Amino acid sequence: MIATPPAQQLVDGKLSGASTGASYPILNPATGEEIGHAPDSSADDVDAAIAAARRAFDETDWSTDVALRVRCLRQLHQALLDHADDFRALTTAEVGMPGFMMGAAGFDVPVEGLKWVTDLLERYEWETDLGVARPMGIPSRRTVRREPVGVVAAITPWNVPTQINLAKIGPALAAGCTVVLKPAPDTPWVAAELGRLAAEHTDLPAGVLNVVTPRSNEVAAQLTSDPRVDMVSFTGSTNTGRAIMAAAAPTLKKVFLELGGKSAAIALDDADVAAVAGATAFAACIHAGQGCAITTRLVVPREKYDEAVDVAAATMESIGAKDPADPGAICGPVISQAQRDRVAGYLRLAEEEGGRIVTGGKVIDQPGFWVEPTVIAGLDNSSCLAQEEIFGPVLVVIPHDGDDDAVRIANDSAYGLSGSVDSGDLERARAVARRIRTGTLAVNGGVWFSPDAPFGGYKQSGLGREMGVAGFEEYLEMKTVAEPAGG
Structure with a gap:
């Protein structure tokens, strides 16, 4: 028996099943047996999650309150440590991941990575002073500000889900973004459990983190084309990465892709x-x-x-x-x-x-x-x-x-x-x-x-980097501000 509660989606701060009541089985790959069910999130559920994330970014102080972000991320880190044994057992059952990997990419390293990016958040310099110059003869003091991208759709695969889920939502939330996490339908439960811990053990405002678990690729594709989404962060196959780039192109979303390797x-x-x-x-x-x-x-x-x-x-x-x-x-x-x-x-x-x-x-x-x-x-x-x-x-x-x-x-x-x-x-x-x-x-x-080392690839292995300072800064925009010198 798995001690973890049943998988639920998290939308606008509320844990629930799919709005239609639909679900699909979760299988243990070692036995082929059914071990649970996941909500089959509908198009309406995904739409609601995007709307909640947009609202939380635009109408709360999440994007500007660094102290709140630090507190919530430390609470999530502690909740993961407190529930580590159950989380590891769930990962072995749902993902088929051998237990020795829990000391590395299966659990310990991604949880350490969440702490690392929170520590980075506490010391990160959000502004860089470029000093005074005279562009076009006008004395000006220039400052480069770093600000969160906005609403992030995080789409993750089944192979090392906790590593990749946390490598996306940790930096995105630390940066001040709001997130809709969509895990692979082969491994929805570990993502849903991450959402449950966030909902029940942190002070995250409603809508800052949402987790939806649609089985349909067509339903999930809303995340890549919806104009309310500012960035898509995807890990998976190169072919799917190409499709996501194409879907994001009409709205010119920022796209992070970590793709295949040989x-x-x-x-x-x-x-x-x-x-x-x-x-x-x-x-x-x-x-x-x-x-x-x-x-x-x-x-x-x-x-x-x-x-x-x-x-x-x-x-x-x-x-x-x-x-x-x-x-x-x-x-x-x-x-x-x-x-x-x-x-x-x-x-x-x-x-x-x-x-x-x-x-x-x-x-x-x-x-x-x-x-x-x-x-x-x-x-x-x-x-x-x-x-x-x-x-x-x-x-x-x-x-x-x-x-x-x-x-x-x-x-x-x-x-x-x-x-x-x-x-x-x-x-x-x-x-x-x-x-x-x-x-x-x-x-x-x-x-x-x-956690402190950037990870990503050349050529068709992707765009951008995950983890390290570079991975955190994927979720930031840069704004150059000029004021009159001496003003």
Whole structure:
């Protein structure tokens, strides 16, 4: 049994079901069993949420009262800590996320990130004095002010929902914006629980934070086109990101997009290739490979290719796929039958393209949505398996012929989200890293994932940055004000 109360939407400060009474089932991806229901928010519900957010921004002092924002965000942070055990259990049940991830992206890091952005809010300088100048001969004192964007539609995916929900609503609320949060219909409950904690344990004014859980993409699309919404902050697939940009274009909304990835882990010829192969195979198994920044291309020296393939395969075989409630689980289920079928389609395509499945390669025949951790050899970087984001526990091993070739392979992608470089020579690794066009990069095992570090990508991996000061400032506008000098 899950101790968390049933999922409800939050609109204008009130927790409720959908106005139509409609709901849809929430499934545990490890078992396929129904564990609850979510309100199937209607077009009227979404409209009401937008209206409430607009009203709260325009008619309350939320956008100007920093002390109120600090107090409310600290209350929400404390509520998350107070309900941490139930929140973690809900995440494992609804998302299929292994418990070890709760100490990282599953729970602890996003909650720490909420505290970090609140601390930033307390010390942030909202005005910058540019001093006095004489533009066109007129002595003027210039000031740059930073002000909240306005109403933000935060649209989030199912893979690490609490991380992404908080990485959006935390900075947006801190900046003085009001928010309508729309989670993926595969994982509505953790978002609804975030809304409940905000409603019941904070002094957030009505309408500042709204949570709607429509199942229909058409209903959700209102958030991207409604003129009352000033900004859309979206994390998800690149194709959906394109559609959101198009929908936002007529009203020229500000758009933040964190999209797909096909990141390369590069071992140079002086690296410990076996260690890199083992670590990369481990990473590709985490949460069944359902992470946009996971390194899913292992790029190794040609002369050490067979060794890398063997180590990667042995690593994946040792990990296997386990119940996410098992304390030893690394690779749990994929989120849904649709995602399992998508991954299975790529595994068939691997063989059609001439690849060799070294280990795994099959759907696991048991309740829930399971895929074997899989290593694929024998494909080059032009293959679909090397170019397209699979979002499953699938690693493609690709040979390179030196540093220049490794850089070429890493950059030969529509994406540019993350990656890694390993070498026995740190300066050599740094030199290669500087040539790789990605938004985050690990060198010789360094870890970039932290609330104070900006995250985002180049190319078709998105626009803008999340987390860090840069992530906070995504939710701000800049206003330059000039006054007579000496006035």
